[in-house]
Amino acid sequence: MIDDIRFEGSAPLQQQLYQQLSARILHQRFPPGSRLPASRLLAADLGISRNTVNAVYDQLKAEGFLQSRAGKGIFVHEDINHRRLFEQQADTSPIASAALPPLPDPRLGAPAGTLRADGKACLPFSPGLPDLEAFPIRAWNRVLHHQESRLALRGYGDFQGYRPLRQAIASYLRSSRGLRCGEHQVIITNGAQQGLSLIADVFLQPGDRVLSENPGYRGARYALERHGSTLIPVPLKQQVLDVEALTRLGPAKLLYCTPTHQYPMGGILDISQRMALVQWAMRNQTWIIEDDYDSEFHFYNKPFAAIQGMFDNAPVLYVGSFSKTLLPGLRVGYLVVPEALVEAFVWHKRISGGETPLLSQATIAEFMDSGQFSRHLRRMRQLYRDKWSHFQARVTEHLSGLVTPVAESAGMHLVLEGAFDDAEVSSKLRNLGYGSTPLSAHFIGTASRQGLVMGFASANAAQIDGCVEALASVLSAGQGRA
Template sequence: MQIAELKGIALNSEEALQRQLYRYISGRVSEGIWREGLRLPASRKIASELGISRNTVTAALGQLCAEGYLSSRPGSGIYVGAGFDRAHPDAVHWDKSCELPELSAYGLSLAREAQAGGDKQLPFTLGVPDLKAFPLRAWNRLQRQQQNRRRLLGYDGYQGFEPLREALAGYLRVSRQVRCSASQIIITQGAQQAISLCAQVLLDRGEEVLVENPGYSGARRALQALDAKLTAVNVDAGGLTSSALPAQTNAKLMYVTPSHHYPLGGIMSAPERLRLLDWAARTGTWLIEDDYDSEFHFHGHPIAALQGMSSQSPVLYMGSFSKTLFPALRIGYLVLPTPLVAPFLNAKQHMDGESPLLQQATVAQFIEEGHFQRHLRQMRVLYREKWLHLSALIESRLAGLAQPVAESAGMHLVLRIPGVDDVELTREFVAAGFGGTPLSSYYIGGEKPRGIALGFANSDAAQRAAGIECLRSLIKDQQRR
């Protein structure tokens, strides 16, 4: 090889010289410009010609030899390696006459969905708490303390950090009347993983699952990932009623939000809850109880969990800290009947292993020192004020245009808006700088009511006023079209 061939390297100071030399030589080899058996100049000559350190050249050539682009022959020199024609990723070109490999049926259904846009936290985006009100100073202090504990740098167990499970069990027994011990709790990577675990352990592919209609689309997606057959159980503004349940069913599983229906906000009465438990026991159906937004009731105490109403019930209780603390925490939990703990632990091990230990330890101490309960009390007061303000704005500015489905709980409010294209309405609303979700997206099949769900927790008074004015204008624009 003539050393002149190396003069094509345009070195710069923005990237490591070793990396630039490596990339240049590997590219010449993989593109077939330098053929098998071609001898390279000595490292000293290359370094002299390029004006760089010989150590830099030696390191680059050593890496190229290790990866097979070059080969070193003792006493002879360094040569271009064998079998690297078109082997470099940049040299591989997909035949445009061929189609890409097919997606699964589930993958195709996801491809048809609109982009989730979960990276945006606009005013009225659902599921985002008021992060400005979070006691960050106390949290940071506790996290710094935990960072100094060496035992948190290793592994701990698939079930979750025991002090967190103990603290959580105590809290759930008192606040949510859940019947549980720490041994029945599994810590998960948020609520979504909890649902996925339930689907993996309890369902075979193609089996029937009952879901609320309307209902949480994230739960439906997790169930559909196992090719479950979803059967809708209609829910009205008052919540799920036993009269909507099928007398007989082949379903092994039903997903419910009895304490605060998502998204309409209804609350199942105590008699209806007991009827649901009796129905589940009679039909042999597991119930996944998602305790969504259960902590934020603005009149009276939070509604007790379904799971705690019977000493023996086929209920798997789930929750997370995404709304009560903050979404980025990604810590959820499952409370399981004792016989299910072992198979669920094995499933979690195969799925992703352990949950982050440092965050678990911080949450445990946050609960133990009383910060969690104080924070919840403060947020109930704050969210009630926001809910009242938003309700007043809707009553005064959207009268005759939209009908609120107003329950005194949660972090969002649903508006029914007849006669609009709620998908387009929401798209325009987001384009104007506000969040929201079309009501029709929560329904399965049939006639879908139109409207929008608005999360008010992460908004201030000015944003709420501006958002409702914007919504009023957009609704009127659609009506004029």
Template sequence: MPESTTPAMPFNPAGIELDRRQGLSLQLFQALRLRVLDGRLGSGTRLPASRDLAAALGISRNSVVRAYDQLYAEGYIEGRVGDGTYVAQLPQTQPAAKKLSTKLSTGFSTGLPTALSTKSPNTPGILSSKVIHSSALQTLEHNHLPTPPSGPPRAFRVGVPAFDLFPFDVWAKLNAAFWRKPALQQLCYGDPAGDERLRGLIAAYLRSSRGMQCSAEQIVITSGAQQAISLCAQLLVEPGAVVGIENPGYRAAGHAFAVAGARLHGVPVDEEGIDCAALANLSDCRLAYVTPSHQYPTGVVMSLARRLELLAWAERNQGWIIEDDYDGEYRYSGAPLAPLAALDREGRVLYVGTFGKVAFPALRLGYLVLPAGLVQAFARRRAVDVRHSEVSTQAVMAEFMAAGHFQRHIRRMRRAALSRRNCLLAHWPKDVDGVGSLPAVAAGLHLTVSVSSLVRERELIAKAQSVGVEVNGLSNYWLPDSHTPADQRAGLVLGFAAVPEADIQVALARLRSVWCK
């Protein structure tokens, strides 16, 4: 990476104040990251050696090393062989355009800038088939949304965590305790934004695990991540609006936007994430849907430079970014990466989270972290559909988190997913005709491997089905009007967390028997 042409000021640790009652490495990481983002630590600034910084701050060297490791992982700093540690070269963001006031599709004024939605307040967020844009109808007709597989989990189902390890006994006790003597106010109509205690615990969890400076007041509880995405589509999209989505990508998100009347434009994904240059070339596009922590389905982790570029795009265009952090808890080296929402200084990011990838899909519990000015509109729009979330699930999850079970379970699930990933990598059949080598997997619950052609992809999937093994084709994740040649869309998407290691080995033996003949 080239050095800065302008000599950077030397690093001065003055002003870094750490609370010794809290995690020192996390505080130091956040302090240094903030200084990089706001320009106090410019590109090319040489950082002190970990031992020297530890001495200057009066903390252990291990705390500094952990902070540096996370900064390395997220792309804020880089090492130069024999020459120390420097702030990485990061893109310079452009100033945002003048803000304009507008409304969401519900007709509720947000006071925030966008130019997306002007639907009538008389029918808040509800579209008849007559007003859905014709291109959206065409997309729906030619790109049918597959029904998620039902029945017990098996290898290699995508999107399913190791919920065989969920502490159902603990959950049952907490659930029984709730219903044994529920508070009367909890049995009345609740806040459409969700249980206040649960929202507070989610905010505290995101502050500690993701570095997001959010509060309970910014959170709206939803019935899973899909409802959160659908709410975004209902309130931020008007018929004919352009929405940029990753291609290949999460098709159910695309369907939600299409139902709202959007004109979907697939944006290519490369080794750093969504192609921001291609996104910027979409005229009148002010909404982008992304999965930066672990791109679905390619598995790419969006680079820091690309994250900053995407945020700059939203600021320039007065647009929105919907960030789906569907499996961000699963990172196998270092802490989970800071989401876009943690880097957002202009209130442009709507963050989608879910408990389904940590607990179990049938829980149907997710949430949105919203810019403060959007919360009321989203809560009121949700009240139109379901009034409020189911009471006991929220209350039990709140107690599950407050008692420390949630954090312990995340650690257990991460270890299990890592072990099951390693089993897949170790026993994968070698030299299968037309199948590329398995990629390194640093995050998430699935991996994607390339296949030489679409014909070969379909052949491999059919043979896998013949021996009871579930394999997904990468070609199914592309928009139907993609310009990428068909054979370049071919691949296999394999979830590795749904079943134990013994079942993975049995499934791989079956694949070997039909793939390697």
């Protein structure tokens, strides 16, 4: 069936049909040997006379475009020389000489060095990557198979998200993170990154000021400055957001922070700092974006309560995802926003990303409701605690004097600071099969510190030993020295 042919203008139908069919053959939309519809069917589909179609087919056969096969139908000629035919018509084709439309402003493109090389996004020590082999795939598949036969999950869903999953998330966040929310405030997103992009869509206009931790999460920076807003760096003090510095920086539309586990330095805002932060935000009419990065993985203490639930009517937009707690490949995250903002967020999600796949949402919902999610988190905390201890021990043993670990008993990564060219050393490690990101890449503007952000959660014991030895060799040899 050919359903994209349109007749426009005053030119005869036969001429228009000939031009459109020949163009499709020349550009190999109908490749050599492909079968065309019978003239009766094509005429019925296009609402034109069969004689018109036969006349066009005859003309195309005479010119070598088509050939008939007795008892089988009409086919694109297998020996057609597309290059010769295309070159013959190139000089007379209005498409060939037309200029390209204006190109977009290059400043709207991706910042240099932000794209990962193919096949190297999941190397051991890649920050943010959980232990994929430790995921309970059999238990997950049982839940998945239970959900996949449901007819209701095969169609379209709610742009806000699958209600049972929103209910499960709200219940989990109330009990484990202290949030004040109901399922009607939860919006399911395609990963935390879409959540950050939606915040920018809802709140920001060109020229708006946005405050952001420095160093901080690069994904937030890319999302929040893409509408032409001005990103203002907020320094850290003792590995956490310097709340006192906010008074010197002036008001802003948004402030992005990771208060329960600063990324990448790992500090935690204490209660007095959180109170001061919320008071400052309320005085300055600033919305706080609370990214609960890695907050579930505190090894010696329970996860700290989120700012969103600590104060009545706190101006907080809460961002989370299942990329670290379950699998990055699920691409499922969530926002918790005040009820008055839900409609605006759902509208922007509808036009920018659409629905989140229902089957994934339903599987996560059952995984949470059945208690398997909580059990999985407990196992991962113990596993990551053991890896964290092993990694620190090897760093102390082999890298003493070469790096200074910034150690916090939480999260899935460790920062190793040092006086070396962190971009060059990170590149050398990648060539040896180990992931990392340069600490300098997390700064807005000029970096004031050098080091490596090492995601130990994705590495096994042998890989930890091998990576530390490789790093010791690179640094001891003086390669990458600043």
